Amino acid sequence: MARTHFEPRNPNYADLIRDSYNNTGFGKTLGAELTVIEPGYVEMELPFRPELSQHHGFFQGGVIGALADYVGGYATYTLIEENDSILTVEYKINMMAPGAGTKLIGKGTVLRAGRRITIARMDVYALQNDSTEVHISAAQGTFMRMENKPDVAATIAKIQKTKN
Numbered sequence: 001m002a003r004t005h006f007e008p009r010n011p012n013y014a015d016l017i018r019d020s021y022n023n024t025g026f027g028k029t030l031g032a033e034l035t036v037i038e039p040g041y042v043e044m045e046l047p048f049r050p051e052l053s054q055h056h057g058f059f060q061g062g063v064i065g066a067l068a069d070y071v072g073g074y075a076t077y078t079l080i081e082e083n084d085s086i087l088t089v090e091y092k093i094n095m096m097a098p099g100a101g102t103k104l105i106g107k108g109t110v111l112r113a114g115r116r117i118t119i120a121r122m123d124v125y126a127l128q129n130d131s132t133e134v135h136i137s138a139a140q141g142t143f144m145r146m147e148n149k150p151d152v153a154a155t156i157a158k159i160q161k162t163k164n
Contacts, residue, residue: 003109006040010082017042017074019157027153032067032106034074040110042074047103059099064124064137068093071108072120072141079113085151091122091141099136101126111140118143 010016014037021027021034030052036043046052046059046067054060069088077086105125112119120141125133 003041004111006079006110006113008039008078009080012082013037013039013078013080016082016151016154017077019154020077020151021070021074021153023153023157026066027070030063030066030070032070032104037074037078039078040075040113042071042078042106042108044071044074044106045103046106048101056098057100059101059104059126061095061099064095064099064104065091065093065139067104067106068108068122068124068137068139069141071106072122072139073108073143075108075110075120075122076113076118076143076145079110079118080145081147083148083150085146085149085154086118087144087146089117089142089144091139093122093137093139095137097126097134097136099124099126101128101134103127104136105133116145116147118145 032044032046052063107123122139124137
């Protein structure tokens with residue numbers, strides 16, 4: 001899918017996103033890694049761990065959904081002002097294949113960036129042992145910009161950095 005070129009409003013968007021993700025309780029529990037952060041586009045990877053599996057040994061569907069939500073939200077986050085933040089309004093996800101693989105790769109792409117509402121597409125792939133990426137889920141999400149409401153986790157990280 002071709003990506004639209006976006007101009008970020010915050011030159012430090014990548015640091016803000018890393019700070020946000022790395023300082024959230026669920027982000028730490030999930031254990032995914034931000035691998036690509038570009039204006040309007042984010043990728044994350046999540047290695048398989050038994051505690052993320054369901055009864056057949058695949059990645060659990062909620063884990064796949066959480067990764068989709070993160071990549072869509074953070075793709076949106078790349079396009080907002082420094083003192084703004086994002087909340088998920090809704091997302092719809094289709095599971096197309098079992099989450100069987102050594103890791104998940106989530107790819108979030110902004111489709112349309114509005115003043116308050118942004119629409120993103122989120123695709124999740126399972127990496128097989130032979131390095132084949134199997135497209136296991138497709139989602140679309142709606143994300144709301146929270147004007148002048150900075151991300152709490154990113155703000156805490158910023159304060160901690162200034163103290164060091």
